Amino acid sequence: xxxxxIHLTQMGAIRVCILFHLLLSGIGATAADDFLTALxxxxxxxxxxxxxxxxxxxxxxxxxxxxxxxxLSGAYAxxxxxxxxxxQSDDSLTRALAIEADGQLLFLAGEWxxxxxxxxxxxxDTSGQAAERAFxxxxxxxxxxxxxxxxxxxxxxxxxxxxxxxTLEAVINGRKARACWDTGAGICILSSxxxxxxxxxxxxxxxxxxxxxxxxxxRMQAGIIDSIxxxxxxxxxxxxxxxxxxxxxxxxxxxxxxxxxxILGWPLMQSVDMTLDFAAERLTLRRPxxxxxxxxxxxxxxPQVTTMMEGCQDTLLFQIDFGGYPxxxxxxxxxxxxxxxxxxxxxxxxxxxxxFTNYHAAxxxxxxxxxxxxxxxxxxxxxxxxxxxxxxxRPEGVFGVAFVEEHRVRMDFTNGVFMVE
Numbered sequence: 001x002x003x004x005x006i007h008l009t010q011m012g013a014i015r016v017c018i019l020f021h022l023l024l025s026g027i028g029a030t031a032a033d034d035f036l037t038a039l040x041x042x043x044x045x046x047x048x049x050x051x052x053x054x055x056x057x058x059x060x061x062x063x064x065x066x067x068x069x070x071x072l073s074g075a076y077a078x079x080x081x082x083x084x085x086x087x088q089s090d091d092s093l094t095r096a097l098a099i100e101a102d103g104q105l106l107f108l109a110g111e112w113x114x115x116x117x118x119x120x121x122x123x124x125d126t127s128g129q130a131a132e133r134a135f136x137x138x139x140x141x142x143x144x145x146x147x148x149x150x151x152x153x154x155x156x157x158x159x160x161x162x163x164x165x166x167t168l169e170a171v172i173n174g175r176k177a178r179a180c181w182d183t184g185a186g187i188c189i190l191s192s193x194x195x196x197x198x199x200x201x202x203x204x205x206x207x208x209x210x211x212x213x214x215x216x217x218x219r220m221q222a223g224i225i226d227s228i229x230x231x232x233x234x235x236x237x238x239x240x241x242x243x244x245x246x247x248x249x250x251x252x253x254x255x256x257x258x259x260x261x262x263i264l265g266w267p268l269m270q271s272v273d274m275t276l277d278f279a280a281e282r283l284t285l286r287r288p289x290x291x292x293x294x295x296x297x298x299x300x301x302x303p304q305v306t307t308m309m310e311g312c313q314d315t316l317l318f319q320i321d322f323g324g325y326p327x328x329x330x331x332x333x334x335x336x337x338x339x340x341x342x343x344x345x346x347x348x349x350x351x352x353x354x355x356f357t358n359y360h361a362a363x364x365x366x367x368x369x370x371x372x373x374x375x376x377x378x379x380x381x382x383x384x385x386x387x388x389x390x391x392x393x394r395p396e397g398v399f400g401v402a403f404v405e406e407h408r409v410r411m412d413f414t415n416g417v418f419m420v421e
Contacts, residue, residue, distance in 0.1 A: 031050065031053065031054065032093050034050055035047060035050040035051060035054065035061065035093070036093065036097075036392075038050055039064070039068065039097075040332075040391070040393070040394035041314075041332070042068075042072070042315070042317070044065060044069065047061075047065050048062065048065060051064075054091070056090070056091070057089075057090070057091035057093075057094060060086055060089045060090075060091050060094040061091065061093075061094055063082060063085070063086060064083075064086060064094050064098060064392070066082055067079050067082035067083045067086070067098070067101060067392075068101070068392045068393060070082060071101065071105070071298065071300060071393070072298045072300075072317075072393070073295065073298070074295050074416045076105055076108060076299075077109075079101070080101075080102060080105035080106065080109070083102040083105065084098075084102050086098035086102075087099050087102055087118065087119050088119065095119075096121065097391075097392045099118055099119060100121070100392070101300075101391075101392055101393075102118060104300055104301055106118070107186070108270070110144060110145055110239070110267075112136040112137065112140035112239075113137065113140035115136045116134075116136040116137045116140065128208075128209045131207060131208045131209060132208050132209075134205075134208070135206055135207070135208035135222045138203055138206045138222040139224070139239045142201070142224045142237055142239075143236075143237045144237060145235060145236065145237050145238050145239065145267065146235070146236050146237065147233065147234070147235050147236075147268075147271045147272075148233070148234045148235075148236075149232065149233055149287045150232040150233070150234070151232040152286060152287045153284060153285070153286045153287070154230065154232040154233055154284070154285050154286075155231065155283070155284045155285075156168055156169070156230060156231045156282065156283050156285075157169070157281065157282055157283075158181065158276060158277070158281050158282050158283040159281055160278065160281055160401075161180075163325050163401075164278075164325055164401040164402075164405055165180055165182070165322065165323055165324075165325070165401060166180070166181045166276055166278070166283065166322055167179065167180055167260075168181050168264075168283055170228055170229065170262070170264060171228070171229040171230075172198055172225060172227070172228050172229075172262065173198040173199060173200065173225060173226050173227060174198075174227070175197070175198060177194060177198075177261060177262050178260070178262070179260065179262035179263060179264045180260045180262070180263045180264070180323060181264055181276075181322070182263050182264065182265050182321075182322065182323035183265070183266065183269065183302075183303055183320050183321055183322045183323065183411070184265070184302055184319070184320070184321030184322065184323040184324065184398075185263050185264070185265025185266060185323060186265060186266055186267075186301060186302060187239065187240060187241050187265060187266075187267060188225065188228075188239070188240040188262075188263065188264050188265055188267055188268065189220075189240060189241050189242070189243060189248070189262070189263040189265070190223065190225070190240055190241075190242050190261065190262050190263075191242070191244070191245040191248050191260075191261045191262070192221070192242055192243065192244050192245055193245050194261040194262060195221075195223055195240075195242045198225070200223040200224065200226075200242070201223060201224040201226070202221060202222065202223045202242065203222065204221065206221065206222040207219045207220060207221050207222070208220055208222070218243065218247060220241035220242065220243055221241065221242040221243075222239070222240075222241065222242075223240045223241070223242045224237060224238070224239060224240070225237075225238040225239075225240050228264065228268065230268075230285060231285060233272065233285055235267075235268055235271070238267060238268070239267065245259075245261075248260055248261070248263075263323070266299070266302070266303065269303075269411070270299070270413045270414075271288075271413075271414075272285045272286065272287070272288065273285075273286040273287070273288045273289070273410070273412040273414065273415075273417075274286070274410070274411055274412070275408055275409065275410045275411075276322070276404075276408070276409045276411075277408045278401070278404060278405050278406055278407055278408070278409070279406045279407065279408070288412055288413075288414035288415065290415070291412070291417065293415070295416030295417070296371070296372065296416065296417070296418050297320075297411060297412070297413065297416045297417055297418040298317075298416060299413065300391075300393040302319045302320070302321065303319065303320045303411065303413070303418075304317045304318060304319045304393075305317070305320055305371045305372060305399070305418040307369055307370065307371040307396070307399075308369070308370045308371070309336065309367065309368065309369055309370075310367075310368035310369075310370075312336050314336065316333070317395040317396060318369070318371060318395055318396060318397045318398060318399045319395050319398045319399065320398075320399050320411070320418065321398050321400055322400065322401050322404075323400075324400035324401070325400045325401050325402050326361075326380070326381075326382045326400050326402050327369070327378055327381055327382070327397065327398065327399055327400060327402055327403055328381060328382040328383075328397055328398040329362075329381040329382070329383060329396065329397040329398075330394070330395065330396055330397055331383075332396050333396035333397045334362065334381075334383065336396070337367055344362075344363045345361070345362050345363070345383075361380055361381065361382045361383060362381055362383055363379060363380050364379055364380070364381065365379070366378070366379060367379075369397075369403070371403070371418065371420070372409070372418040372419045372420040373419055373420050373421070374404065374407065374420030381397070403420075404420055407420050407421060408420070408421040409421075
């Protein structure tokens with residue numbers, strides 16, 4: 001069976017799992033669950049009403065709602081400050097969500113030492129959290145990442161692999177390397193052999209547990225890349241993770257079918273206005289310019305775009321993961337699809353760092369999704385397993401390359417723009 005997703009890693013911010021039942025003990029599980037559900041569905045009116053009913057926690061939960069609304073509107077610095085004031089909240093649910101959100105936004109901003117100093121997450125594994133902190137402190141000991149544009153615009157070839165994932169040639173620490181250009185990767189990744197060859201700065205004792213797109217639990221070494229150059233753009237002092245070569249390979253019946261030595265992700269992409277032309281197989285990177293058009297692109301561990309579904313009045317959120325191919329749906333999405341359109345369920349395989357994992361895929365008569373000006377009817381959606389993390393932002397699904405293939409896609413994080421032509 002051909003794997004539906006060749007996706008090497010979706011690291012996002014390196015977060016630990018938080019067990020929901022540990023957090024709700026003693027605070028009124030039903031009320032907390034209702035509030036969390038309304039918050040994750042972005043039903044601000046219902047969330048505010050439920051927050052006001054929380055004895056002793058109404059003010060903090062109201063501020064929590066404000067923080068997530070700011071985050072989804074692109075006001076990340078203000079959202080981070082809001083969450084940071086709540087990490088010592090007396091309300092355990094507010095505190096847990098604030099720590100998670102504060103960590104996500106500090107990760108986005110590259111504020112490594114502040115991230116390492118966050119309060120302990122309730123219910124988290126202490127050894128894993130200590131490893132995380134050491135990981136962040138390693139990054140914090142080095143100069144901050146910078147970007148330099150020698151020209152305002154650069155266009156480079158973007159060959160697509162057999163799984164349609166975009167690749168490019170980058171100059172990493174002065175040497176050419178083929179890399180996956182992965183919108184779903186929250187941190188750049190190198191194989192251990194390539195990192196050694198490029199003399200990436202490392203500390204062999206600094207590793208942290210991470211989860212891959214295939215739901216595998218792995219350990220990743222921390223590193224700093226001196227420079228990455230694509231076209232006329234150079235990034236310096238780029239934090240990265242290093243994985244054993246075998247974890248970045250995919251084998252079926254013992255035969256290697258795919259693999260990468262380098263994955264370049266969101267830490268580079270957030271500083272450019274980029275157009276991925278899947279028909280012409282080329283990538284254009286531009287210096288971002290001020291714009292006033294409505295925002296539809298935001299970030300929370302991974303970029304996400306506002307989405308509409310035919311027959312549904314709610315505005316949905318879909319993550320953008322071009323390291324993968326199929327369109328995927330979380331449980332919240334399946335609950336919004338009319339039962340009459342569901343036909344059958346089949347088995348499929350998801351590839352991520354560490355290998356493959358079996359997933360279910362539901363088949364439908366038709367589910368039409370629209371985002372960034374692109375409307376596409378789907379007859380099959382992979383039922384994506386959600387992480388155990390307790391998050392205030394819970395998207396309904398994931399767009400892979402299947403949603404945009406043969407089209408041009410513009411993503412401008414600075415101005416919050418996602419557009420498909």
